[in-house]
Amino acid sequence: MNSDPRDYKIDISSINADEPKAEAPNARPFLSVRFDCCRVYQRVYRNRDGTRYEGRCPKCMRAVTFVVGDGGSNERFFVVE
Numbered sequence: 329m330n331s332d333p334r335d336y337k338i339d340i341s342s343i344n345a346d347e348p349k350a351e352a353p354n355a356r357p358f359l360s361v362r363f364d365c366c367r368v369y370q371r372v373y374r375n376r377d378g379t380r381y382e383g384r385c386p387k388c389m390r391a392v393t394f395v396v397g398d399g400g401s402n403e404r405f406f407v408v409e
């Protein structure tokens with residue numbers, strides 16, 4: 329009795345790897361700003377033109393603007409006194 333073992337060829341191919349998700353189209357860059365006036369942190373988002381970051385202190389509504397320009401700072405964290 330000669331059993332005839334079969335070759336089972338099992339192809340374990342990985343299911344398509346997850347494609348990297350594209351960045352959300354509405355994801356806007358922002359700065360982390362600390363408002364010393366009220367000692368709170370707030371994100372300041374870039375405006376639609378991409379020319380500046382505009383934000384307000386969440387407590388006293390004081391407005392701040394950071395202009396985007398060449399040679400500017402690469403900092404992402406600012407303190408507004």
Ligand SMILES: [Zn+2]
Pocket residue numbers: 363364365366367385386387388389390
């Ligand atoms: Zn404030």
